[in-house]
Amino acid sequence: MIQQRERTLVLIKPDGVQRSLIGEIIRRYERTGLKLAALKFFIPSEELIEKQYSSHEGWLESTGRKSIAAYEKKGLRPPFNDAIQCGKAVLARLIKYLSSGPVVVMVWEGNQAVGVVRKVTGGTEPLTSDVGTIRGDLTVDSYDLADSGDRAVRNLIHASGSPAEAEKEIPIWFKKDEIVKYNIIQEKILYDVNLDGIKE
Numbered sequence: 001m002i003q004q005r006e007r008t009l010v011l012i013k014p015d016g017v018q019r020s021l022i023g024e025i026i027r028r029y030e031r032t033g034l035k036l037a038a039l040k041f042f043i044p045s046e047e048l049i050e051k052q053y054s055s056h057e058g059w060l061e062s063t064g065r066k067s068i069a070a071y072e073k074k075g076l077r078p079p080f081n082d083a084i085q086c087g088k089a090v091l092a093r094l095i096k097y098l099s100s101g102p103v104v105v106m107v108w109e110g111n112q113a114v115g116v117v118r119k120v121t122g123g124t125e126p127l128t129s130d131v132g133t134i135r136g137d138l139t140v141d142s143y144d145l146a147d148s149g150d151r152a153v154r155n156l157i158h159a160s161g162s163p164a165e166a167e168k169e170i171p172i173w174f175k176k177d178e179i180v181k182y183n184i185i186q187e188k189i190l191y192d193v194n195l196d197g198i199k200e
């Protein structure tokens, strides 16, 4: 039954809050059948944001590499040739973005929670995220526009990239006793092998 309890961290970034999309975004996760296990609303400090992204070994380098590749694809020279330096530049933009106003932080739980949330959220760049996803449907930002303003891509959501990432991220935002353990009636329909109790 381990998969049924997989957890993931989801954060509605300041642009999502400012655009009054909190309800719309939560609705999309809620109707999947995943269970809300924790929720907070506050303005995060720069330190907290740094901790969130620095908690992943290799994140600076892999993000930097992706950023260099995006510049090169456009025929542009990246600001730094070194991937870690480029990753640090992305991190500085992210810290500014995510500490600019209140955010909603949540833990969602259920079978393959990480993958389900990523699927509903959509790819990183809203311009190319699939139609039907939160990022694809609800905003229009692109790497080009973000780079031209020396800012992070405003894509409404942070969602853990893997179960290992989620395990590291959740304790950064929530104490153990802030994660609520409870049953939700629809778990019977989602997971109960016998489906009993429906017929009169």
Ligand code: CDP
Binding pocket: 063, 066, 067, 070, 090, 093, 094, 123, 124, 143, 146, 151, 152, 153, 154, 155, 157, 158, 159, 161
């Ligand atoms: O959020 P996601 O897991 O899809 O992407 P990421 O590669 O882990 O990057 C984290 C966040 O950094 C993104 O959601 C963007 O807001 C921002 N980012 C950016 O502004 N420019 C990049 N070249 C890469 C990421």
Ligand code: MG
Binding pocket: 159, 160, 161
């Ligand atoms: Mg990520």
